[in-house]
Amino acid sequence: MQSINPNLQFQRRRTPSVSEYVEGILQGNRVMLSQAITLIESTKVAHQNLAQQIIEQCLPHAGNSVRIGITGTPGVGKSTFIEALGMHITERAHQVAVLAIDPSSQMSRGSILGDKTRMLHLSANEKAFIRPSPAGDSLGGVARKTRESIVLCEAAGFNTIIVETVGVGQSETAVHSMTDFFLLLLLPGAGDELQGIKRGIVEMADLIAVNKADGDREKMAKQAKAFYNNALHLLPMKESRWTPQALTCSALSGLGVSDIWQLINDYQQFTKENQFFYNNRKNQSRYWLTESIESALHDMFYKDPSVSAAFSSIEKAVLEGQISSFRGAEALIQIFRDKKLEH
Amino acid sequence: MQSINPNLQFQRRRTPSVSEYVEGILQGNRVMLSQAITLIESTKVAHQNLAQQIIEQCLPHAGNSVRIGITGTPGVGKSTFIEALGMHITERAHQVAVLAIDPSSQMSRGSILGDKTRMLHLSANEKAFIRPSPAGDSLGGVARKTRESIVLCEAAGFNTIIVETVGVGQSETAVHSMTDFFLLLLLPGAGDELQGIKRGIVEMADLIAVNKADGDREKMAKQAKAFYNNALHLLPMKESRWTPQALTCSALSGLGVSDIWQLINDYQQFTKENQFFYNNRKNQSRYWLTESIESALHDMFYKDPSVSAAFSSIEKAVLEGQISSFRGAEALIQIFRDKKLEH
Numbered sequence: 001m002q003s004i005n006p007n008l009q010f011q012r013r014r015t016p017s018v019s020e021y022v023e024g025i026l027q028g029n030r031v032m033l034s035q036a037i038t039l040i041e042s043t044k045v046a047h048q049n050l051a052q053q054i055i056e057q058c059l060p061h062a063g064n065s066v067r068i069g070i071t072g073t074p075g076v077g078k079s080t081f082i083e084a085l086g087m088h089i090t091e092r093a094h095q096v097a098v099l100a101i102d103p104s105s106q107m108s109r110g111s112i113l114g115d116k117t118r119m120l121h122l123s124a125n126e127k128a129f130i131r132p133s134p135a136g137d138s139l140g141g142v143a144r145k146t147r148e149s150i151v152l153c154e155a156a157g158f159n160t161i162i163v164e165t166v167g168v169g170q171s172e173t174a175v176h177s178m179t180d181f182f183l184l185l186l187l188p189g190a191g192d193e194l195q196g197i198k199r200g201i202v203e204m205a206d207l208i209a210v211n212k213a214d215g216d217r218e219k220m221a222k223q224a225k226a227f228y229n230n231a232l233h234l235l236p237m238k239e240s241r242w243t244p245q246a247l248t249c250s251a252l253s254g255l256g257v258s259d260i261w262q263l264i265n266d267y268q269q270f271t272k273e274n275q276f277f278y279n280n281r282k283n284q285s286r287y288w289l290t291e292s293i294e295s296a297l298h299d300m301f302y303k304d305p306s307v308s309a310a311f312s313s314i315e316k317a318v319l320e321g322q323i324s325s326f327r328g329a330e331a332l333i334q335i336f337r338d339k340k341l342e343h
Numbered sequence: 344m345q346s347i348n349p350n351l352q353f354q355r356r357r358t359p360s361v362s363e364y365v366e367g368i369l370q371g372n373r374v375m376l377s378q379a380i381t382l383i384e385s386t387k388v389a390h391q392n393l394a395q396q397i398i399e400q401c402l403p404h405a406g407n408s409v410r411i412g413i414t415g416t417p418g419v420g421k422s423t424f425i426e427a428l429g430m431h432i433t434e435r436a437h438q439v440a441v442l443a444i445d446p447s448s449q450m451s452r453g454s455i456l457g458d459k460t461r462m463l464h465l466s467a468n469e470k471a472f473i474r475p476s477p478a479g480d481s482l483g484g485v486a487r488k489t490r491e492s493i494v495l496c497e498a499a500g501f502n503t504i505i506v507e508t509v510g511v512g513q514s515e516t517a518v519h520s521m522t523d524f525f526l527l528l529l530l531p532g533a534g535d536e537l538q539g540i541k542r543g544i545v546e547m548a549d550l551i552a553v554n555k556a557d558g559d560r561e562k563m564a565k566q567a568k569a570f571y572n573n574a575l576h577l578l579p580m581k582e583s584r585w586t587p588q589a590l591t592c593s594a595l596s597g598l599g600v601s602d603i604w605q606l607i608n609d610y611q612q613f614t615k616e617n618q619f620f621y622n623n624r625k626n627q628s629r630y631w632l633t634e635s636i637e638s639a640l641h642d643m644f645y646k647d648p649s650v651s652a653a654f655s656s657i658e659k660a661v662l663e664g665q666i667s668s669f670r671g672a673e674a675l676i677q678i679f680r681d682k683k684l685e686h
Binding site: 288325 | 395405
């Protein structure tokens with residue numbers, strides 16, 4: 001017993017307790033905030049349990065923010081734009097946290113916001129907090145981590161949350177379902193590039209910003225703006241009653257950035273007055289509740305050993321027209337149900 | 344014992360056996376076909392079991408047809424159009440079955456195709472079979488009944504299946520997922536009425552037919568056709584590689600109906616050559632297998648007494664921000680899982 005070095009317990013780095021984490025976060029301690037987000041991103045069960053307790057205690061202090069989703073295809077200048085907007089916001093006494101959803105980066109952990117080198121000024125800004133995209137095995141998993149990180153950032157006093165995503169795949173829907181305001185960044189070149197953007201995305205946008213409206217591209221950017229303003233008129237009225245519009249901006253020169261921030265504030269005022277802002281957040285909570293249930297049920301079913309043992313032969317019988325799709329589904333559900341009962 | 348009237352068993356109408364049903368259907372006996380579809384639509388377990396056995400024995404004889412989905416808002420003239428197309432097809436030695444999906448008619452059983460009075464000629468035509476929309480408690484239920492009815496109609500020798508739906512809600516997706524060719528009927532009046540049609544529907548269309556191109560409306564119909572042809576060019580390439588187009592027609596005068604039938608045949612030839620026709624049918628079977636599983640899992644979960652007892656209080660805690668959506672989902676899934684285990 002006495003042979004144990006009494007200094008060991010000082011040398012070993014002690015994990016902070018839940019209340020130490022929560023206190024640190026509420027005081028705006030960004031080391032604590034960072035470490036807590038690392039717990040959220042961890043796959044270890046002990047870390048997950050710790051993270052859930054921290055989140056639960058932070059929840060009553062969260063929510064006092066505007067959450068801005070920003071999307072756009074690679075090359076549109078998202079990082080430069082977020083840096084420009086972030087600097088503009090922090091100059092106006094706001095604290096900004098930048099998070100990201102990028103399921104495609106699961107291999108190349110953190111391909112967007114990766115090394116912060118693309119947001120040099122903002123990452124050195126004491127009123128800003130930048131967190132690279134978490135790695136994850138599924139969009140659902142990554143979305144969950146980002147949504148939980150938002151809670152901690154808000155509890156730490158960040159009143160402007162920016163969630164960045166690349167404009168491909170399903171990730172915009174996830175970002176749209178966790179933000180108040182959705183900004184679509186596009187390049188000058190009227191219309192053509194809409195082909196590259198998935199159709200549903202334009203309908204989600206509260207604002208289209210045509211970036212790189214500088215130098216030779218200014219005229220093209222203005223034409224694009226006019227085109228998108230026309231196109232936006234064709235869309236059905238948004239549930240928020242907000243009329244989306246298109247603007248030009250230059251993240252490089254800073255042109256248009258203050259207009260965009262003004263518009264985000266107008267939007268907040270408008271949707272808080274008509275209650276959409278609050279109702280939408282409730283609907284988003286309901287959406288994630290339902291989504292998480294569906295996803296868990298899906299996993300329970302498809303990861304069930306009896307189901308997966310039977311699945312391919314039943315699927316084959318369905319595809320070859322020996323049994324109907326409905327009969328096949330019934331047979332698999334019966335296997336799932338029986339398996340549960342016999343346990 | 345001897346007091347029992349020996350004639351009773353003759354007086355009671357005997358239910359045909361599975362093999363009698365199947366034989367009748369394969370011989371094209373439409374009374375048998377009608378009765379078998381009634382079994383599919385029945386909510387009685389005994390009827391359902393009988394229906395499933397009949398379907399299974401008909402499956403090897405099904406599939407040899409073209410399945411055409413037709414949608415359009417009320418007032419566009421769907422019934423008149425289907426009558427005109429149906430008459431045109433039967434004159435060319437084809438046998439046509441007309442089915443419908445209309446979940447909105449669950450109260451007013453059979454609001455579309457209801458009394459057949461709107462298809463006077465076709466319903467008297469011996470090469471045609473018209474079946475009103477089944478009643479049902481959900482789109483999934485109604486879709487299932489229609490898809491199973493298609494199997495029986497094909498086994499009975501109908502080589503052209505028309506599935507009609509109203510252009511509102513989710514029913515078009517269901518129809519699109521059980522047909523080979525999707526026809527969207529629109530009224531003259533370029534562009535405006537696209538607002539009334541859900542956006543995704545135009546993308547599903549293999550053909551847009553601007554109906555009522557007669558009398559004063561002929562010019563307007565031609566303008567609408569030009570507008571839609573332009574709009575269709577903006578859409579991304581279809582998986583089938585088929586280029587959708589817009590035509591004008593008049594169900595009343597018969598104008599354009601033969602062009603439409605020609606186009607449907609061109610489509611069949613084109614997609615059979617590039618294999619899309621067959622691959623698409625397999626994908627549709629897979630889709631309905633997955634859909635039926637999801638829907639059954641959903642029912643198992645939400646109809647579980649323990650889950651529904653806990654649901655509203657957990658949902659409330661989520662909506663009021665006391666627990667996160669993910670934690671709420673976890674708690675409910677845990678209840679569901681435990682309940683299954685303790686049985």
